[in-house]
Amino acid sequence: MHQRAGKIVHLFRQENGFISGEHLSRELGVSRAAVWKHISALRKSGYSIEAIPSRGYRLLAAPDVMDSHGIGAGLAGCLMGKRLEIREQTTSTNADAFRLAEEGAAEGTVVIADSQSGGKGRRGRIWSSPPQVNLYCSVILRPSIMPQGAPQLTFLSAVAVARAIELTTPLVPEIKWPNDLLISGKKVAGLLNEMSAETDGVNFVILGIGVNINMTGDQFPADLSYPATSLMLESGLPVNRSHFAGVMLHELDRLYDEFRRRGFGPIREEWQRRCNANGHRLQVTDSGTEPISGIFAGIDGDGALLLDTGHTKLHRVTCGDVRIL
Secondary structure (H helix, E strand, C coil), X not given: CHHHHHHHHHHHHHHCCCECHHHHHHHHCXXXXXXXXXXXXXXXXXXXXXXXXXXXXXXXXXXCCCCHHHHHCCCCCCXXXXXXXXXXXXXXXXXXXXXXXXXXXXXXXXXXXXXXCCCECHHHCECCCCCCCCEEEEEEECCCCCHHHCCHHHHHHHHHHHHHHHHHCCCCCEEECCCEEEECCEEXXXXXXXXXXXXXXXXXXXXXXXXXXCCCXXXXXXXXXXXXXXXXXXXXXXXXXXXXXXXXXXXXXXXXXXXXXXXXXXXXXXXXXXXXXXXXXXXXECCCCCCEXXXXXXXXXXXXXXXXXXXXXXXXXXXXXXXXX
């Protein structure tokens, strides 16, 4: 039933108007009475659906809750989201997904929480995770790659989030190496990927994705090390979180399919086009070492940052904090 209800939501969003019961019946391959049952289930889940005789049904409003109908609406036939685990609250979606992966959960399993009590960013930094405003999501992948290739998936997920922002808002994000998305120079999303591997291959990778969607200015911590924002603050309009999550997972599915067929090359090219460092001189700081500066020269096949420091060979950076000079 969930899958068909999700398809109804997807059809509503495609049509953006009235859809006849006959059309829904044909699209779903069920009777008109069964269509009505699915409409009733959606209403009970918080969807406002208008019904007018001879015109059909129209979606007036969708609930802003992490809802399997809304998330799965456009994921028919996708690897991502075949199993959706939605939690009201958890310590960390990455920790939950890691545990599920160790227990044998299938590739494409997705864990989404409405809030986290122990969300983490890169280098153990706190990721503020208040309820009812953002997306906290982790995806299990089981790619047939060597461990050194796993960082490529961080760049893949960054491109998926960037595409989703452009498809659901009028905003155009930029990507900051290695794993942040920016709008107007302020952080709107971050990625934290974790891996279980042997020397000869990867067991699984957890793609951790956090996006500030409808967060207000007073919800951000006062001690942020980098200015942050949300899609709502930048666009002036609230964004339905379930719809955003579904769009993002669909783009992730497309990119992962391309990654398995064609390798990292096409994703690397798109990531570099979207990078905020193009044409700029950068400074990279890592704890305990002298800062390094140079002109941005892209990323290599492992995702390392390349700097033209004026020497014959490009300088390769695998970790550190980057700022544009």
